[in-house]
Amino acid sequence: MKLSAIKLTIISALILTWAACSNDGEVRDFGVTAVSKLYEPSNNKAIVLQSSTSAILYFEWEPARAEDSGNVLYEVAFDKADGDFSNPIAIVTADNNGGQPHATLTHKQLNRIAALAGIESAMQGTIKWTVFSSKGINPVKAEEERMLTLTRLPGFADIPGSLYITGEATEGGADLAKALIMKKVADGEFEIYTKLTEGKTFKFVSANTGTPTEYSLSGEKIVEGGTTTATKTGIYKYYLDFNIGSFSTKEVYKVNWYLNWSQKKIELPYKGFGVWEITNYTITGLTGNDNTDDRYKFRMESSTGETEWRAINNDSKPTGNESYYYMVEKTNVEQWTNNQVWKSPSTTGWSDKTYDVTFSLNPERPYTHNLVIK
Template sequence: MKREKIKNNIIHVTLITVLFFAFGACSSDLDVRHLGVTPVKKLYDPNDGRTVILNASASMTFTWEPAFAEDGSGVLYEVAFDKADGDFSNPVFMVASGNNGSNNEAIISHKDLNRIAALAGIESSQQGSLKWTVFASRGINPVKALEERTITLTRLSGLANIPEQLYLTGEATEVGTDLSDALVFKKLGDGEFEIYTKLEAGKPFKLVSAKTGSPLEFSLSGGKIVEGGTSTADATGIYKYYLDFNTGSFETKEVTKVFLYLNWSQREIVLPYKGLGVWELTNHTITGLSGSDNSDDRYKFRMESSAGTTEWRAENNDSKPTGNASYYYMVERLNVEQWTNNQIWKNPATDGWSDKTYDITFSLNTSGEYTHNLVIK
């Protein structure tokens, strides 16, 4: 009797174990099956064979017919690009659609298309073709669309390797050749950088993508940014460099003078260059102003360069100092005129400019905001 009871218990345990594993396998299969999606059946835009000349400020919209998930939930999409003779088994690039991959639409900038074209082997400024399609999924097992399309692109004249950040180093610079001391450029946008700095004539400098390791190196030649090499300045001076890696071009100007400009009296107070993008005048006493020349408290800065005269003003301000650092932030303006609305600062003194000693700092150092300071001693 006891032996029969043990036998029955073994049978029960065995049945439970079999049912457990069977149910687990079934659940696993269901989970996988429920993660399935239908392929995208139709690509909408751009049209097959479309030809586009890339523009650094433009973008292109890719759209397609929605796919469907077996469990009725949302589908995720990626746009895939491949070489003209590719089969998408190893796409050169994939990008998620809008709204974190949930939209059946992707807006891709021409700058990004330029990088994708470079990955596909299309040379700078040259025309070439790419294939594109869409993969749909629920996060795993992506399914390729039933269609593929071709676009023909004329690449920007920029470089394929666009740095995320840019630095200046070399014997001609204010910091020398130690890579760890390289000067950082201000990043204005993807592939766009600028810096104000002093360079010594006849000595080399170069641009690098990092301050450690073996960074990408660039130089300037014939109005273009090129990979490798070094550059020199024709004369020792303070220069602004603006570089756009998307178009492979740069602009430069030599800054010859920076001065505080008092709006009413039109008095100019010149600031000497201190270094590292900073102009500074300390212990300067303003005298000889009276009447409106003394009491009107509005001021701004002017810069003279090989490209002409510009003004540095507030972006939008017409009030006394607030105590906030942002009050002193500056932007460069091309319209140079005595009176400007809502784009100036005001002397912190309440009794005029005259007979006071000032420390005046004008900073275009790229480690922070472009700013200035006016301290009454």
């Protein structure tokens, strides 16, 4: 059987082998029983897959037993409706790194599995699933198999591993070699903040060399081939999800550097390639707490409303690590936000100092910012 895909790594197997040896070097038995019964989902269950990231399907089965009374590892195997699991189309490790007799799969995972089974986008089809139990080697197939009917999301069967934006409307122009790479936020999901020029066209490509697959936007969907025309010059965020074949966009009107106590907003001009920056800016006129409270963050005004960009998870003075300045976007726009503010490296207040501030959403690096006090 071609079950190499469901074995753990060679290192894990070697560790297990060492652990299975008695003091006199005798190798203990790695045998496990087959899972005798599958519990969830029920046989022939029909699922219409949803695009929500919270949409999941729970798999559960009766625990197997190990001959050494130790822990058993599990993997859920999927195959075509007429398959025999000798070469499964997909294998998913059970919860808790394989240690639990259950597994939680997202609908997006199931959508990719359905595509591997040959089910077309937005169509219904049937796959089968079972469970393999093991001690890390010599997996044993469950005694039971079950069918699962899935209605696929309207996405792509062949999802690009990387994505670029190119064309006369873009900051990189129409030269494919200068296409701008988009940030991969998850498998099949990409985003970019970039400037587009009105009346000119752009497209998305799977590579910036050779003859890549091309994509454009039609209505609310991503389609293969074609180009899209920018209707207005502006700075935009584009988010494309090939798992469901859809996209979202917003126009970014303004990015402000925001001082918490004074609620002072300082606009950062767009520099290009996902970066906003102000240089040689002098703050004056702040007194009292407005001047000495050293917390700050950023606010973005866009066609979808105002959001905040804050630290990922800190509420302390700068550590000197680059990751301290990494940012994430938040929708709760408030003067004070727990664990989501930064501290200025200055200890003598904001006023009467000159600053360079960079706010970077460049896709080639983590979203971050830089504050320089001159």
